Amino acid sequence: KQEVTQIPAALSVPEGENLVLNCSFTDSAIYNLQWFRQDPGKGLTSLLLIQSSQREQTSGRLNASLDKSSGRSTLYIAASQPGDSATYLCAAPIQGAQKLVFGQGTRLTINP
Amino acid sequence: DGGITQSPKYLFRKEGQNVTLSCEQNLNHDAMYWYRQDPGQGLRLIYYSQIVNDFQKGDIAEGYSVSREKKESFPLTVTSAQKNPTAFYLCASSIVGRELFFGEGSRLTVL
Numbered sequence: 001k002q003e004v005t006q007i008p009a010a011l012s013v014p015e016g017e018n019l020v021l022n023c024s025f026t027d028s029a030i031y032n033l034q035w036f037r038q039d040p041g042k043g044l045t046s047l048l049l050i051q052s053s054q055r056e057q058t059s060g061r062l063n064a065s066l067d068k069s070s071g072r073s074t075l076y077i078a079a080s081q082p083g084d085s086a087t088y089l090c091a092a093p094i095q096g097a098q099k100l101v102f103g104q105g106t107r108l109t110i111n112p
Numbered sequence: 113d114g115g116i117t118q119s120p121k122y123l124f125r126k127e128g129q130n131v132t133l134s135c136e137q138n139l140n141h142d143a144m145y146w147y148r149q150d151p152g153q154g155l156r157l158i159y160y161s162q163i164v165n166d167f168q169k170g171d172i173a174e175g176y177s178v179s180r181e182k183k184e185s186f187p188l189t190v191t192s193a194q195k196n197p198t199a200f201y202l203c204a205s206s207i208v209g210r211e212l213f214f215g216e217g218s219r220l221t222v223l
Contacts, residue, residue: 031209
């Protein structure tokens with residue numbers, strides 16, 4: 001059974017800092033892992049998808065890494081801005097099933 | 113523009129009524145999903161479909177029904193059997209095994 005955990009549940013940092021969000025999963029036999037952003041009252045926006053054959057994926061100021069052996073993924077945000085404030089969720093697939101298990105998310109606040 | 117359209121955005125229901133949430137996608141994705149989101153509980157899978165005329169129950173299917181008569185459409189009916197239907201409902205789609213995309217959500221409130 002796949003379980004996905006995100007710690008911390010909330011994080012507040014001053015503008016301009018680099019920061020790392022963590023995602024842990026229990027079943028390492030995954031074929032990909034996806035990171036999302038959710039603004040209040042909105043749907044989820046896909047940020048990055050890392051395939052199991054990759055170790056990193058980058059998009060602008062975002063960099064996601066995947067370490068299957070340790071069951072961990074991290075989302076690195078460089079030079080944070082107030083507009084980065086949102087809830088960030090990671091999701092990993094269940095082996096043998098075409099569906100994802102989501103973490104509870106990390107609520108990020110960037111203070112001007 | 114390509115994307116996923118959910119309607120209505122807000123919906124109010126009286127107890128004992130069935131309501132249907134619409135989800136339409138023009139991304140040519142085979143797989144479609146319905147999730148429910150409650151404060152402090154994350155996203156929970158209600159139903160999913162990988163092909164037309166076929167769908168599978170997720171983790172919390174009781175009190176819900178779906179149909180998949182067209183590739184583009186995956187409506188969700190919240191029946192009177194669902195005892196606690198007030199929630200934020202999210203529809204998503206993907207090419208099977210690939211990146212998942214979401215609609216903007218529908219907020220259902222039971223009066």
